Amino acid sequence: MSESRMTTVAVVDADEEALAAKVAALAGAPGIDVRIGAVSLGQLLTHPGFPPDVVVIQQREGERVSVNYKIRVCRLADARVIVVSDDGHELAPDVGQLMTPVRSFAQAVALIAS
Template identity: 35%
Template structure:
């Protein structure tokens, strides 16, 4: 089960050799945002995650889209997003905006049609969870989305583009201006790339280390 891979917060993953655990990598908790304009659902899911999923750190719990993107903790690792919010912004725009900022998306909806599921997934959402499902289904979807990226050897497109521009000598400010991203979003992407290398036992203590690791993986020339 995926849950067995996770610890309370930052944890050490390793293998057992005799009576000793040999640490292999550090796995940090997944930072989660929940946005739903039904406060009962919002409060219930927030409390459930905080009480039953120690590996998921709910850092944002808000009722609207603009509250989400304006929150100081944005962008988190995964956004659990209600399909229908009060703001008249399409699910496609919201999902792609989160992905551009470095956040994966799990869409939840009280409307359970194939068309809405396909629209959400086609926009790039990692999962579509009907609200008729138990809370555990949302937790599992978040864990699955996070582990699929965290455990892989690849980065999302936005991270790759930022990494390549960074290796070309652009500063985070210049990268943000070129890609239409805020300075904070660029810094978050670079931090997550460093986290990835640290978790795989290949830490990057400087810009040169980071570029060297990326070159070793064929991500930059």
């Protein structure tokens, strides 16, 4: 049996129920190793599995840390960043080049699996 490279993934979502559902959905995907499920940037950064290959970020209304900051920090650690957003969060001009935007979590999973 040949071992293929697993893509390590972190999911960041302040909604704990949504986070649990996303982690469960990714856990069954071939070639994906879900290393981190975090409700905050702080929880992500302090996890021993950080940095993963890919970080999927779902920004929620009212979060204290901006999506721009989250993207920059993850990219500094050389993680690929996918942002799930259907409401067009205001992104800084430089951030658009640092991440891949998707409209749904299913699109994010498809990108990681490809």
